[in-house]
Amino acid sequence: MTSIRQQLRNNAVALISLAVAISSLGYNTWRNERTERNRNARTAAFELLMRVADLERVTFLAQYDHDRNGGSPRTGWSDVLAIRDLAALLPGQVSSRAAELLKVWGDNWEDLGKDDETAVNRIDDSIGKLREASLATLRSLR
Numbered sequence: 001m002t003s004i005r006q007q008l009r010n011n012a013v014a015l016i017s018l019a020v021a022i023s024s025l026g027y028n029t030w031r032n033e034r035t036e037r038n039r040n041a042r043t044a045a046f047e048l049l050m051r052v053a054d055l056e057r058v059t060f061l062a063q064y065d066h067d068r069n070g071g072s073p074r075t076g077w078s079d080v081l082a083i084r085d086l087a088a089l090l091p092g093q094v095s096s097r098a099a100e101l102l103k104v105w106g107d108n109w110e111d112l113g114k115d116d117e118t119a120v121n122r123i124d125d126s127i128g129k130l131r132e133a134s135l136a137t138l139r140s141l142r
Contacts, residue, residue, distance in 0.1 A: 087130075101127065
């Protein structure tokens with residue numbers, strides 16, 4: 001009858017190979033998950049930045065050009081809601097900045113196009129904060 005120590009010695013190469021295979025599989029799985037999460041975050045951040053640009057365009061058309069077609073509040077609302085939904089996919093401050101933008105837009109969209117530029121300045125400031133948070137998130141992905 002062979003002892004456990006003798007069996008370990010006889011099968012050391014197999015046991016080491018098994019440990020390496022299991023640890024490699026674990027690391028590979030973790031790396032694939034992280035890569036996929038980063039890929040999804042990048043895609044969401046790029047789409048969010050495009051929606052932010054669309055919202056800024058709508059805001060400026062409404063304020064400065066008094067264009068009710070291109071600067072339609074309905075278009076602005078759809079952009080703001082899409083931004084909020086995309087921001088939920090991103091880590092960091094992006095989600096809170098998107099919620100802030102939604103609130104600022106809701107409080108100020110009716111005042112766009114008036115001589116007072118307070119509304120457009122508030123909306124543009126909130127857009128800028130969201131843009132910076134999105135870019136910071138993109139820079140932080142590894």
